[in-house]
Amino acid sequence: MLKFNTCILGGGWAGLLVAERIAETNIKDIALIEANQPGELGGLLRTEEIDGFTFDCGGPHLLFSRDERILSKITEILKSNYSKRIRNNYVYYRDQFIPYPFENGVYRLNPEERVKIVKGIIDRMLYIAGNEDWKPAHFLEWITGFFGDYMANEYLIPYNEKIWKRPLNKLAADWVFSPGRLPFPELENMLLTVAGIPNTGYKEQAYFYYPNTGGIFSLFNSLYEKLSLNGVKSIKGEKVVRVKINSNNTFSINNKIITKKIISTIPLPELLLSLDDGSNYEGLAGKFDYNSVVVVGVAIRGKTPNQTTVYVPDPKIIFHRYTWMSSLVPPKEQDNSNIIAEVTVPKGQEIDFENIVKRVITGLLDMDVIEDESSVLFTRAWCNKYGYPIYSLNHNEVRREAMKILDNYGIKSVGRWGSWHYWNTDMVYKAVEEIYMLR
Ligand SMILES: Cc1cc2nc3c(=O)[nH]c(=O)nc-3n(C[C@H](O)[C@H](O)[C@H](O)COP(=O)(O)OP(=O)(O)OC[C@H]3O[C@@H](n4cnc5c(N)ncnc54)[C@H](O)[C@@H]3O)c2cc1C
Numbered sequence: 001m002l003k004f005n006t007c008i009l010g011g012g013w014a015g016l017l018v019a020e021r022i023a024e025t026n027i028k029d030i031a032l033i034e035a036n037q038p039g040e041l042g043g044l045l046r047t048e049e050i051d052g053f054t055f056d057c058g059g060p061h062l063l064f065s066r067d068e069r070i071l072s073k074i075t076e077i078l079k080s081n082y083s084k085r086i087r088n089n090y091v092y093y094r095d096q097f098i099p100y101p102f103e104n105g106v107y108r109l110n111p112e113e114r115v116k117i118v119k120g121i122i123d124r125m126l127y128i129a130g131n132e133d134w135k136p137a138h139f140l141e142w143i144t145g146f147f148g149d150y151m152a153n154e155y156l157i158p159y160n161e162k163i164w165k166r167p168l169n170k171l172a173a174d175w176v177f178s179p180g181r182l183p184f185p186e187l188e189n190m191l192l193t194v195a196g197i198p199n200t201g202y203k204e205q206a207y208f209y210y211p212n213t214g215g216i217f218s219l220f221n222s223l224y225e226k227l228s229l230n231g232v233k234s235i236k237g238e239k240v241v242r243v244k245i246n247s248n249n250t251f252s253i254n255n256k257i258i259t260k261k262i263i264s265t266i267p268l269p270e271l272l273l274s275l276d277d278g279s280n281y282e283g284l285a286g287k288f289d290y291n292s293v294v295v296v297g298v299a300i301r302g303k304t305p306n307q308t309t310v311y312v313p314d315p316k317i318i319f320h321r322y323t324w325m326s327s328l329v330p331p332k333e334q335d336n337s338n339i340i341a342e343v344t345v346p347k348g349q350e351i352d353f354e355n356i357v358k359r360v361i362t363g364l365l366d367m368d369v370i371e372d373e374s375s376v377l378f379t380r381a382w383c384n385k386y387g388y389p390i391y392s393l394n395h396n397e398v399r400r401e402a403m404k405i406l407d408n409y410g411i412k413s414v415g416r417w418g419s420w421h422y423w424n425t426d427m428v429y430k431a432v433e434e435i436y437m438l439r
Contacts, residue, residue: 002257004233005029009240009253010265011036012043014415014428016223018263019232021436030232033253035239035266041224044384044416045425047215052332053325054215055297057382059342060309060323061216062087062208065426071209074429077223081212087205088327091311092367093155099198100311101205102155103147103185107193118190120148125184135179138393139164139171146183159313162320164390165291165346172391175422208308210328219425240266244276245409263435265415267386268402275405284405287398288420291344293387294351296360297325299377300370304330304337310369317363318356319343336377339364344388353381389420 005027008015011034022030034041044058063082065071075082089100099105106117124146128134136142143160144152160168176183185193192199211218228234235257243262244252252258264271269285296319304326311321319341326337341360345351357379364370392398399420406413414435416423423431 001252002031002235003029004031004257004259006031006261006263007251007253007257007259008032008263008265009271010034010043010415010418011041011224011234011236012265012415013045013220013425014265014418014432015043016220016227017429017432018265018414018436019227020223021432022263023227023230023232028231031257031259032227032232032234033238033240033257034234034236037237041236042217042220045216045220046382047217048380048382049215050297050380051299051378053297053299053336053338054329054331055295055325055338055340055380055382056216056328057295057297058216058384059293059295059387060325060328060340061219061425062210062308063219063425064205064208065424067426067430070426070429074219074425075209077226078211078219079222081214081218081222082209083212084207084209085308085328087208088306088308089205089311090307090309091155091159091313093313097307097310100309101185102311103151104189104193104199107196107198111194111196114194114196116150117148117154118194120150120152121146121184121190124148128182136173136177138169139173139176139391140168142173142177143168155313158315159311159320162313162315163291163344163388165344166289166390170393172393172395174396175391213329215325215329240270241274242276243271243274243411251409262409262411264406264411264413265418267417268399268413268420271411271413271418272402272405275409277409281405284398284401287392287394288402289390289392290347290386291388291390292347292351293384294343294345294353294356295382295384296341296343296357297338297380297382298341298360298364298370299331299336299338299379301336301375301377302371303335312363312367317366318359319363322364322369339369345383347390351383353383357381386417389416389422391422395420 008018011032015032046057048055090097091102106114136145143156189199242254269288272281272285304324309323322339322341414431
């Protein structure tokens with residue numbers, strides 16, 4: 001039996017941040033327990049370099065935040081290996097690349113359409129100003145309630161149906177809606193839009209940070225190396241399947257490891273199913289809903305355009321967005337480029353990789369992103385089983401019930417999957433800080 005003071009379940013971004021916080025205290029006997037083997041570490045922050053092309057296998061990871069302090073804490077991890085970049089994002093709408101966010105970029109459309117979109121938003125602003133208690137009952141109502149029917153039907157509904165793959169009125173609104181914080185664009189920007197004058201929209205999205213070399217894995221690896229130097233152990237290839245609570249207030253993990261404390265960052269339903277306390281948690285675990293995300297990498301003969309990410313609401317095209325990885329990390333051959341396209345797959349649905357890759361290429365051809373099939377140098381596909389947590393209407397109740405069970409055993413659970421929230425790296429950072437301060 002291996003013995004530790006504290007075990008952190010899951011060695012992704014959240015697990016490493018928890019380890020960093022604990023290593024700052026006088027607790028020294030810490031281990032990360034990670035399912036993946038060496039060479040496959042990083043969780044969603046994994047990157048692969050293939051033939052001189054860099055691919056972020058967990059999807060594009062651009063570092064940005066509303067919270068400047070947290071953002072600088074994150075970039076600090078990268079030491080000097082990062083730079084500030086301009087975000088050249090677009091929405092592909094009616095065969096045109098409209099600058100993102102859409103409500104600001106519509107200055108590119110014809111005047112009639114600009115008016116319809118902006119009028120829809122202004123109508124809703126006026127309605128909400130006169131009905132301060134208005135609260136969306138579900139995600140669909142949030143979309144139409146803030147952006148009006150025209151923009152909802154043209155862009156937001158098809159885009160969100162593609163990414164979430166659930167009826168939008170069966171998703172909660174509380175994760176996007178907070179009373180008092182309304183997602184309306186600035187009035188001046190809307191007037192500029194109607195007049196056909198370019199404007200950028202929300203500032204924190206105009207720039208992002210990204211590692212200069214090594215893809216997003218450099219962020220993970222830099223922290224991982226620091227922790228190793230500080231004596232944090234890492235047990236790899238060890239999927240947590242059994243957590244037993246012993247009579248002396250210790251836990252045994254997989255009958256191999258004994259620890260006094262557990263902090264978990266593995267998906268909540270997996271943790272519930274591993275609890276060996278005589279209860280059956282299958283029903284509760286089954287209530288957590290999610291989408292997997294298949295990331296398709298395409299290496300292309302041809303240069304990188306001045307674009308970062310493109311959002312694609314068109315329901316005929318399989319991916320909901322793609323990112324020019326070559327705009328983030330230039331490939332070895334400057335005349336070549338590479339893309340990652342994202343396709344979500346609902347929990348439990350079988351994944352047909354061949355068909356997905358084929359349809360990604362068809363989509364890129366239809367959009368004229370690639371000229372012909374002969375310009376495709378190679379493709380790769382990665383499946384991230386846990387990609388997007390789904391905010392079902394009962395998500396708060398389900399999460400609360402799970403946390404109550406864990407609380408009984410003194411187990412904290414945090415991270416995108418440990419907290420079961422649609423969180424970026426900055427929100428995970430914040431949540432880990434908070435949990436640490438509570439201890
Ligand atoms: C498509 C996509 C795009 C994103 N884009 C951005 C972005 O632009 N900017 C940004 O800041 N964030 C982005 N994010 C979010 C970011 O990836 C997450 O916030 C962060 O990586 C979550 O870290 P985590 O440790 O909570 O989860 P994960 O990275 O999933 O780590 C969980 C770890 O636990 C391990 N594990 C799972 N089950 C077990 C088990 N039973 N036993 C042991 N180990 C287990 C896994 O192997 C994994 O290593 C994106 C996410 C996705 C999916």
